[in-house]
Amino acid sequence: MHAAAAARAGIEDAGLLRDRALVAGAWIAGTGTLAVTDPATGEEIGTIAALSGEQSGEAVAAADRAFADWAGRLPQERSAILRRWFELMTEAREDLARIMVLEQGKPLSEARGEIDYAASFVEFYAEEAKRPNIEGVTSHLPDAEVELWLEPAGVAALVTPWNFPSAMLTRKAAAALAAGCPVLAHPRPRRPSRRSRSACSRSARGSPRACSTSSPARRPRSSRPGPPTRGCARSRSPVRPRSGGSFTGSRPRR
Amino acid sequence: MKRLVLELGGHAPVIVFADADLDHAVAETLKAKFATSGQDCLGANRIYVERGIYDAFAARFTEAVAALSVGPGLDDPDIGPLMNARAVEKQAAHVRDAVEQGARVLCGGEGHAAGDLFYAPTVLADVPDTARIMAEETFGPVAPLTPFDDEAEVVARANASEYGLVAYVHSLDPRRIYRLSRALQFGMVAVNRTKVTGAPIPFGGMKQSGLGREGARRGMEEFMEIKYVCRDWR
Numbered sequence: 001m002h003a004a005a006a007a008r009a010g011i012e013d014a015g016l017l018r019d020r021a022l023v024a025g026a027w028i029a030g031t032g033t034l035a036v037t038d039p040a041t042g043e044e045i046g047t048i049a050a051l052s053g054e055q056s057g058e059a060v061a062a063a064d065r066a067f068a069d070w071a072g073r074l075p076q077e078r079s080a081i082l083r084r085w086f087e088l089m090t091e092a093r094e095d096l097a098r099i100m101v102l103e104q105g106k107p108l109s110e111a112r113g114e115i116d117y118a119a120s121f122v123e124f125y126a127e128e129a130k131r132p133n134i135e136g137v138t139s140h141l142p143d144a145e146v147e148l149w150l151e152p153a154g155v156a157a158l159v160t161p162w163n164f165p166s167a168m169l170t171r172k173a174a175a176a177l178a179a180g181c182p183v184l185a186h187p188r189p190r191r192p193s194r195r196s197r198s199a200c201s202r203s204a205r206g207s208p209r210a211c212s213t214s215s216p217a218r219r220p221r222s223s224r225p226g227p228p229t230r231g232c233a234r235s236r237s238p239v240r241p242r243s244g245g246s247f248t249g250s251r252p253r254r
Numbered sequence: 255m256k257r258l259v260l261e262l263g264g265h266a267p268v269i270v271f272a273d274a275d276l277d278h279a280v281a282e283t284l285k286a287k288f289a290t291s292g293q294d295c296l297g298a299n300r301i302y303v304e305r306g307i308y309d310a311f312a313a314r315f316t317e318a319v320a321a322l323s324v325g326p327g328l329d330d331p332d333i334g335p336l337m338n339a340r341a342v343e344k345q346a347a348h349v350r351d352a353v354e355q356g357a358r359v360l361c362g363g364e365g366h367a368a369g370d371l372f373y374a375p376t377v378l379a380d381v382p383d384t385a386r387i388m389a390e391e392t393f394g395p396v397a398p399l400t401p402f403d404d405e406a407e408v409v410a411r412a413n414a415s416e417y418g419l420v421a422y423v424h425s426l427d428p429r430r431i432y433r434l435s436r437a438l439q440f441g442m443v444a445v446n447r448t449k450v451t452g453a454p455i456p457f458g459g460m461k462q463s464g465l466g467r468e469g470a471r472r473g474m475e476e477f478m479e480i481k482y483v484c485r486d487w488r
Contacts, residue, residue, distance in 0.1 A: 001279050009328060014416075028379070039334075039337065039338070040326035040327060040328075040335045040368075040369060041369065042370065043369075092392075098256070098328070101327035101328055101334075102327075102328075105328075105334045105335040105336075105337070105371070106290055106334050107332065107333070107334050108327055108328060108329075108330040110289065110290060110327075110334075111327065117451070119451075120452065120453045121453045123382075123453070124453035124454060124469075125474060127372040127472075128471055131471075131473075132437075140483065142486065143486050143487075144486050145484070145485050146482070146483070148478060148480050148481070148482055149480070149481040150475065150478040150479070150481075151478060151479050151480075151481050152477065152479075153257050153477050153479045156477055160338060162409070163290055163293045163294060164294075166255075171260075171453075171469060172468065173475045175469075175476070176477045178474050178480075179477035179478045180477075181477045208336045244256055244258065244259075244477060245257070245259070245261070246258070246259040246260075246261075246466075246476070246477075247260050247261065247262075248295075249262070249263075250263045250391065251261065
């Protein structure tokens with residue numbers, strides 16, 4: 001984000017402002033940029049990285065590589081990392097809200113409310129992460145023991161909309177990370193939800209592969225919303241053996 | 255195969271019965287329509303008011319809407335800019351279509367001096383069910399009102415949507431509230447209030463509004479698979 005725009009909005013911590021994409025624990029430049037404009041004024045307030053298909057493929061591969069490690073950690077460890085993310089979001093509440101106002105346009109009180117709402121998902125799933133639990137079933141077979149285990153489904157591709165840029169990301173990402181799934185996040189390109197990405201990256205510092213990838217920001221090829229795998233997970237890389245998707249947005253009109 | 259969770263929007267009805275607390279229903283409907291400047295998948299998109307209180311509701315609601323402040327988000331108004339020019343055009347198109355079909359503009363109905371992406375908070379009355387705004391997501395600050403005469407009729411009209419995300423009901427009759435809660439084909443039913451979301455509840459819709467739920471323990475289980483293990487010790 002341009003320094004002048006940030007100053008005008010009263011954003012104090014410039015470290016929260018990012019114009020790169022987080023892939024495998026590193027902030028990388030794309031092969032191009034996308035302009036971010038303030039909807040209240042039309043003014044360009046910054047740019048974000050537009051990743052190439054190849055870079056998106058690298059993000060998918062990195063998430064795949066992170067899967068075994070992340071899924072194999074103790075629930076308590078995943079919980080602690082999520083808890084730290086929640087605390088960092090809460091500490092940065094005012095700046096994150098002001099960034100959202102500039103990028104998304106919503107009134108400041110609503111932006112503050114959304115940061116609280118967004119952080120509440122991270123807090124909730126930090127707690128829920130500790131209880132994946134195994135369910136015993138009374139056996140219908142002689143001498144047999146029956147159990148149901150819940151296992152992480154795989155890499156989670158998350159596509160989030162512009163109207164709640166922070167909360168729609170945390171509602172999905174915190175749940176997926178708590179379940180043991182690495183995430184690929186694809187926010188709506190022109191409202192990139194930098195606040196969540198920043199907080200996510202900070203929480204990931206201790207374990208760079210945890211939140212292993214985020215936000216390849218290439219605009220979808222068609223303006224119509226596509227399936228959840230459009231963008232980040234829909235790369236030319238081979239079909240992921242274990243993966244899932246979560247999409248929030250509108251359907252194309254008939 | 256991919257496991258999927260889809261949240262694909264909504265077209266929320268607000269149903270206000272004559273036995274509701276009118277002032278409360280007006281205040282809550284204001285929130286249900288105008289939060290996030292109307293750009294919310296939970297946003298009220300059809301407001302059904304029982305005929306006996308229709309005029310009173312319309313008058314109080316319009317007074318409240320006309321008082322909403324509009325401006326840049328940093329000034330912390332009630333209503334900020336819309337997402338893009340297409341969103342503004344959609345407001346205008348929905349208003350134009352409704353008026354052509356006989357609706358009356360009680361306030362707003364035009365752009366706003368605050369800038370190109372602003373639209374004036376708008377109330378439309380007597381909007382027919384055939385109007386586009388009664389079926390398509392408006393995603394902006396335009397509120398269509400329509401009267402109804404009885405419970406079965408309004409339930410049928412509320413359910414006559416491809417969407418099924420959230421429905422808002424205002425009534426103080428517990429039996430009616432129970433009947434409506436069962437009859438409405440929506441993933442979430444809000445009774446005498448607007449704010450219902452939060453991390454501990456499963457957010458999601460029926461019909462074309464999506465697949466699966468987000469939030470709550472279920473939201474985590476959407477990212478997990480069941481493995482059944484059966485073992486003998488021999």
